Every structure is written in structure tokens, then in C-alpha cells.
Amino acid sequence: MAIAQDKMTQVCLFLERHNLVPLPINYHVAYAYVSNTQATLSNTIDSNIANNITLDNFLMETWFNEYLSFETKSNDALLKGANNVVDTINQATEQCTDSVNQYLAQLDSGLVAIDETNITQSRQIISELIEASYELKAEQLKIQERILQAQAETYKTQLKIDELKKERYSDPLTGLYQQAYLNQQVTLWQQDSHSLCAIAINIDHFNEFNSRYGHLIGDIVLNKVAKKVQSYVLESGLPVRTRGEEFMVFLPDIDINTASEIAEKIRGGVEKLRFVSSRSGKRLPTITVSVGVAKNAIEEDLSLLTSNASQALQQAKLNGRNTVVNSLN
Numbered sequence: 001m002a003i004a005q006d007k008m009t010q011v012c013l014f015l016e017r018h019n020l021v022p023l024p025i026n027y028h029v030a031y032a033y034v035s036n037t038q039a040t041l042s043n044t045i046d047s048n049i050a051n052n053i054t055l056d057n058f059l060m061e062t063w064f065n066e067y068l069s070f071e072t073k074s075n076d077a078l079l080k081g082a083n084n085v086v087d088t089i090n091q092a093t094e095q096c097t098d099s100v101n102q103y104l105a106q107l108d109s110g111l112v113a114i115d116e117t118n119i120t121q122s123r124q125i126i127s128e129l130i131e132a133s134y135e136l137k138a139e140q141l142k143i144q145e146r147i148l149q150a151q152a153e154t155y156k157t158q159l160k161i162d163e164l165k166k167e168r169y170s171d172p173l174t175g176l177y178q179q180a181y182l183n184q185q186v187t188l189w190q191q192d193s194h195s196l197c198a199i200a201i202n203i204d205h206f207n208e209f210n211s212r213y214g215h216l217i218g219d220i221v222l223n224k225v226a227k228k229v230q231s232y233v234l235e236s237g238l239p240v241r242t243r244g245e246e247f248m249v250f251l252p253d254i255d256i257n258t259a260s261e262i263a264e265k266i267r268g269g270v271e272k273l274r275f276v277s278s279r280s281g282k283r284l285p286t287i288t289v290s291v292g293v294a295k296n297a298i299e300e301d302l303s304l305l306t307s308n309a310s311q312a313l314q315q316a317k318l319n320g321r322n323t324v325v326n327s328l329n
């Protein structure tokens with residue numbers, strides 16, 4: 001009991017030290033950290049602290065998903081299922097080869113032993129061969145059934161993998177993609193020689209909004225802003241939640257002026273969103289975003305593109321916020 005209390009005190013101190021709100025996920029990650037149950041998680045947190053990176057809800061949630069969530073266990077179960085399917089198919093194939101070999105051997109010796117001068121003996125051999133053929137057929141039908149079952153299992157596993165992939169790569173709060181998916185997609189784009197534009201979007205004065213209306217309302221705002229961002233991109237680009245209240249949209253093969261027009265639509269669309277307090281019925285202040293746009297040549301590094309878009313975004317903040325800055329300007 002004393003140990004548990006001591007751990008909880010350490011968890012509370014950790015959350016307080018890093019200005020983290022006492023959300024269940026934050027508790028969970030902090031508890032695993034102070035208990036050192038996951039060495040890789042502890043090392044990651046230590047190295048972020050050592051590099052003066054602010055721990056926020058977004059990072060805590062990312063680590064929760066990566067190191068502690070049910071999904072990891074679910075992946076293990078999935079792998080076990082996939083191994084079982086492979087084992088079944090292997091066993092069925094071995095069994096199939098054995099029975100065919102056995103049949104061929106019996107057929108060989110039977111054919112050699114057929115003697116046209118000894119009709120009775122030949123009839124006996126032929127009837128044994130017919131019986132062996134039926135046995136082989138029955139055996140093959142059983143094997144076919146097992147393979148069909150394995151195929152059905154494989155199909156279910158494939159569906160589960162697709163579902164997990166979607167969960168793994170989308171951010172639960174906003175539904176946008178996570179950074180890990182971006183890295184994969186950009187590699188594909190680069191292999192296919194696409195140039196890329198990036199639009200960096202950051203909510204203005206969100207700290208103040210959170211302090212006045214609370215994190216829960218802040219979360220709703222984040223979700224709605226993300227949905228608005230997504231609505232302007234649809235199938236043509238990749239919207240990613242890159243940090244707590246920051247998103248980036250990646251668009252292949254468009255010029256920077258078109259990207260700036262999309263950015264302007266996103267800015268204007270967010271400004272038009274209306275939020276009403278469900279408790280008081282009063283309108284909450286208008287939410288605005290600052291936006292930075294940049295373009296990369298095909299061979300250039302992704303980090304250069306994101307850093308150019310972030311710099312343009314910083315310039316938009318300096319220009320008074322609720323505005324779009326293009327890195328060429």
C-alpha cells in the first residue's frame with residue numbers, strides 16, 4: 001500500500017512538473033515511467049526531457065499508443081493468428097504430398113504387378129488401386145477443406161490488419177493521419193518523382209482558449225478544426241496532425257500558388273466555424289489559424305519542406321495571426 005501511494009505521489013509530481021493535465025492517458029504513461037515498466041518508453045521520455053522538449057497531451061498520447069495501448073497486445077494476437085494459419089497450410093501441404101507419394105508408389109507397384117495371364121490377381125490389384133484412389137480423393141477433400149478454412153482465417157486476418165493499420169496511422173482525437181504514416185507516404189511519393197507542397201496550420205492563442213474554457217472544449221475545437229482542414233483536402237492530399245494544436249497538409253504535384261489558395265480557403269473556413277457553449281448557450285470566441293506554405297523540389301528532404309512551411313507559419317504569427325504566408329514571399 002505504501003509503495004502504491006509512493007508511486008502515485010511520484011506520478012502526480014511528474015504531471016505537475018511538466019504541466020500535464022491529469023487525464024487518464026497521462027496518468028497511465030506517467031505511471032509506466034515512474035515504475036520503469038517499459039525501458040524504451042522511459043528512455044524516450046528521458047531523452048525528450050534532456051532535449052528540453054515540452055511534454056504535452058499529444059506526445060503523451062503518442063507514447064501511450066506506441067508503447068502501452070491495447071493495440072500492441074492486439075498485434076501480438078494477430079501475429080499468433082497469422083502463424084496458426086501458416087502452420088495449418090504447411091501441415092496440409094505436407095499431408096497432401098505424403099498421401100500423393102504413397103498413392104503413386106502403390107500405383108507403380110500395382111501397374112508392374114498386373115499380369116494379363118492372371119486375371120484374378122490383376123482384378124485384385126485393380127480393385128486395390130481403385131480403393132486407394134477413393135482414399136486419396138477423400139484425403140484431398142479433407143485437405144481442401146482445411147485450406148478453405150485457412151483462407152477464411154487469412155481473409156479475417158487481412159481485415160483486422162487493415163483496421164489496425166487505419167487505427168495505427170490515424171490520430172484518435174482528430175482522425176487525421178499521424179506522422180508515422182506521413183513518412184511512409186512521402187517515401188512513396190518521392191520514389192514516384194512527385195514534388196510536394198506543405199501547408200502548416202496552427203491554432204492562434206490556443207493556450208489562452210484552453211485556460212478560459214478548459215481542455216475538453218479545446219479538444220472539441222481541435223477536432224472541428226481538423227475536420228475543416230480535411231474537408232479542403234479530400235483525396236488530393238495528406239492531412240497530418242504533427243503536434244498538439246498543429247496540422248500539416250501535404251499535396252503532391254501542385255504549384256505553390258494553388259497550395260496558397262487552398263491554404264487561404266482553410267484559413268477562411270476555420271474562421272467561419274461557430275462554437276457554442278452547451279452549458280451557457282453562449283457563443284465562444286472565433287477560432288482562427290495562422291498558415292505557412294512551402295514547396296519542395298522532388299529530390300529535397302522532407303525535413304527541409306516542413307521546416308520551410310513552419311518558418312512561413314511563424315512569419316504568419318508575426319504578421320498578426322489569422323493569415324497565410326507563402327515561403328517565397
Ligand SMILES: Nc1nc2c(ncn2[C@@H]2O[C@H](COP(=O)(O)OP(=O)(O)OP(=O)(O)O)[C@@H](O)[C@H]2O)c(=O)[nH]1
Nearest residue numbers: 057058203204205206207208210215218219244245
Ligand atoms: N485541448 C487541447 N489542447 C492542446 C492539445 N495539444 C496541445 N494543446 C494546447 O495547445 C496550446 C499551445 O499553446 P502555445 O504553443 O503557447 O501557442 P498559442 O497559445 O496557440 O499561441 P500562438 O501559437 O502563438 O498563437 C497549449 O495550451 C497546449 O496545452 C490537445 O490535444 N488538446
